[in-house]
Amino acid sequence: MLVLLSLLSREVHAETSTNEAMTASQMQGAVFLDSLSMPSPGEVFSALNKNCHPSWASLVTPSAAPVSTDRSQLALGVGVLAADGYIAVQAQDGQQVKNIGMEIMAVAKSLGIGKNLMSRGNSLIEFAKNSAWDSLADELEVTESEVKRTMVEQKDHALVTLTSAAAWLRGIDVATKIILADDSLRGISVIRQPQMARQLSSQIEELPERIKRDGLDSKLIKCLDSVAVNLETMGNLPEEERLSLQKIHRESALMVGEIMASPALPLRKMETGIPTASSKP
Amino acid sequence: MKCRAIILCLVTALLLSQRDGLSEAPEKKVAVESGGIQPASPQFLDPSLPIPTEAHRLALLSAHSLNREGFRIRDGEWASSLHKGEADFLKLTLLEGNHYWFVMASPVQAATIRMTLYDSHGHPVICENRKETAGQIGTQKAIGLIPATSGQYYLGIKFLDSPSDQSLDFSLVSAYK
Numbered sequence: 050m051l052v053l054l055s056l057l058s059r060e061v062h063a064e065t066s067t068n069e070a071m072t073a074s075q076m077q078g079a080v081f082l083d084s085l086s087m088p089s090p091g092e093v094f095s096a097l098n099k100n101c102h103p104s105w106a107s108l109v110t111p112s113a114a115p116v117s118t119d120r121s122q123l124a125l126g127v128g129v130l131a132a133d134g135y136i137a138v139q140a141q142d143g144q145q146v147k148n149i150g151m152e153i154m155a156v157a158k159s160l161g162i163g164k165n166l167m168s169r170g171n172s173l174i175e176f177a178k179n180s181a182w183d184s185l186a187d188e189l190e191v192t193e194s195e196v197k198r199t200m201v202e203q204k205d206h207a208l209v210t211l212t213s214a215a216a217w218l219r220g221i222d223v224a225t226k227i228i229l230a231d232d233s234l235r236g237i238s239v240i241r242q243p244q245m246a247r248q249l250s251s252q253i254e255e256l257p258e259r260i261k262r263d264g265l266d267s268k269l270i271k272c273l274d275s276v277a278v279n280l281e282t283m284g285n286l287p288e289e290e291r292l293s294l295q296k297i298h299r300e301s302a303l304m305v306g307e308i309m310a311s312p313a314l315p316l317r318k319m320e321t322g323i324p325t326a327s328s329k330p
Numbered sequence: 331m332k333c334r335a336i337i338l339c340l341v342t343a344l345l346l347s348q349r350d351g352l353s354e355a356p357e358k359k360v361a362v363e364s365g366g367i368q369p370a371s372p373q374f375l376d377p378s379l380p381i382p383t384e385a386h387r388l389a390l391l392s393a394h395s396l397n398r399e400g401f402r403i404r405d406g407e408w409a410s411s412l413h414k415g416e417a418d419f420l421k422l423t424l425l426e427g428n429h430y431w432f433v434m435a436s437p438v439q440a441a442t443i444r445m446t447l448y449d450s451h452g453h454p455v456i457c458e459n460r461k462e463t464a465g466q467i468g469t470q471k472a473i474g475l476i477p478a479t480s481g482q483y484y485l486g487i488k489f490l491d492s493p494s495d496q497s498l499d500f501s502l503v504s505a506y507k
Binding site: 068069070071072073075076078079080081082083084085086087088089091092093095096097099100183186187190191194238239240241242244245 | 402404405406407408410417418419420421422423424425426427428448450451452453454479480481482484486502504506507
């Protein structure tokens with residue numbers, strides 16, 4: 050056994066393997082992969098945990114999937130629900146994780162991809178029952194990936210972009226709320242990802258027209274562009290940073306509310322009010 | 331060949347025993363150090379997931395030791411194929427505060443590979459380097475970083491040399507904590 054353990058050996062040391070910089074064409078040709086190039090909500094929240102100490106329990110909101118027949122809206126809804134699932138895991142709220150798992154299954158069914166996901170839903174419920182938080186976080190990521198894999202299998206690749214964009218935006222919505230509640234705006238460096246907003250915006254822009262028919266997508270593009278501009282032009286003075294964060298939070302929360310709204314029902318009540326340091330989440 | 335198969339079986343049995351909690355001492359230590367993190371089952375052992383390629387299986391096997399140290403392995407891979415002298419690049423967004431590892435593996439034996447992380451301007455970044463050997467099968471390499479700033483980075487893999495003329499099919503997985 051010891052011999053086998055030594056086979057899985059490791060040596061850690063710091064080094065740079067080359068001094069050559071990348072060429073412009075190499076940078077241009079770099080691959081962007083939804084599953085690795087984009088930070089998952091869990092990754093964003095993990096970084097926030099190290100920079101500030103959010104009270105995750107106060108960030109848990111009831112999550113209901115939109116009642117809609119619009120596949121684009123449903124795909125966006127899966128993204129928001131996945132991010133909400135990570136918040137519930139951070140808050141160690143088992144009931145909420147179960148509820149979100151059921152909502153994701155319901156949306157997957159409406160999208161016609163529920164069959165492959167039944168076992169995932171059961172695993173989420175089982176892990177929540179046993180308070181297996183790390184397994185739950187892994188299972189959420191796998192569930193989101195499986196939804197996306199099934200979308201690709203059903204030649205609905207465009208929907209994957211929408212799910213990813215919505216998950217990222219919900220992550221930004223929650224992250225800005227957490228940072229704004231901190232006097233020193235700790236954690237602000239985590240969300241400085243304007244290139245991510247730009248990337249998602251241009252990916253949605255390139256989606257086929259049949260996907261972009263209902264106006265929700267153009268609102269999303271506008272929102273992502275605005276988030277990118279605010280992240281790029283954010284000053285270094287605390288007041289300038291606070292103003293930009295407030296704007297990003299307001300716009301992302303409104304967009305998430307629109308994604309989760311059912312056409313016949315009122316908008317999901319999102320807390321777009323600007324948190325202050327005294328109203329820590 | 332026979333020897334390699336035996337080693338592979340033994341490594342898999344070892345990992346399975348760890349998953350089932352039979353190897354207690356090191357697992358408990360990780361749980362304490364990383365704030366109660368329980369080791370998740372390696373993805374290549376999950377029968378409900380698609381069957382991984384050999385390169386992906388080796389990458390997950392190499393990354394499993396990170397899993398035991400509290401790192402979360404992302405559910406995705408970068409799979410590609412390179413001829414000698416060729417390089418491929420992947421865009422990444424890394425977040426300040428997180429610790430990242432990127433683990434690549436290929437079934438091609440004894441290949442010489444250069445794996446480099448670049449900042450948003452394309453300049454190489456100093457990384458931790460870690461030699462992972464998944465039962466000494468194929469070729470593996472891993473680099474790690476705690477980024478000083480959040481933002482865009484690039485990961486480059488260059489296939490420098492190998493004893494055979496085979497092209498290099500590789501898979502890369504990432505982990506963070």
